[in-house]
Amino acid sequence: MTENPEPFPFEQADPTGDAERDLRTALGRFPTGVAVVTALDADGLAIGLTVSSFNTVSLAPPLVVWSLQLTSRHLDSFDTTATYAINILSATQEEVSNLFASSLDRPFDQVGWAPGLSGVPLLEGCCAWFEVDNHQQLDGGDHRLYLGKVRRFAADPSPVPLVFHDGDYRVLRDR
């Protein structure tokens, strides 16, 4: 068995190197799913971005969380929208993930979607969808955390989920 490396405080991670890069690499050891968070902006136009920061918080009340970079062009929209949706991507949706991580202006022209609660877009072909109220926001360093209260959800058990790990997309192996 490989010995665990000695734990170290962040400040001493690598005094000669880039501690932030080392932290990012270590955090990337944690595999996540990939989701696209969708909403309507103040003009009623569909917006969305790819996130790996989605996670569950609470079952009763039903709360989920994700975080947005403070530099995002979508910050104002997610601060003000009353509802938004979290679309959990399937393994076949790597291109959708890249599309919503790009700065392209009209990504919704290139994917299939249907309007959900309040007209918020729900993407086709996902593993699960959560339509949430914009319940609470918390500042967390260079990101803002958004707590969503689930109003409606659906899950398709058939598709395999898309996984992100060590900075790349992965495919789940059956046990």
Ligand SMILES: Cc1cc2nc3c(=O)[nH]c(=O)nc-3n(C[C@H](O)[C@H](O)[C@H](O)COP(=O)(O)O)c2cc1C
């Ligand atoms: C797999 C993956 C996960 C990402 N996760 C997040 C995230 O959790 N939060 C975030 O703000 N941006 C995340 N991004 C970056 C955004 O999708 C997008 O590239 C960035 O928001 C672009 O800047 P903009 O919001 O100003 O358009 C992720 C990108 C990828 C490819």
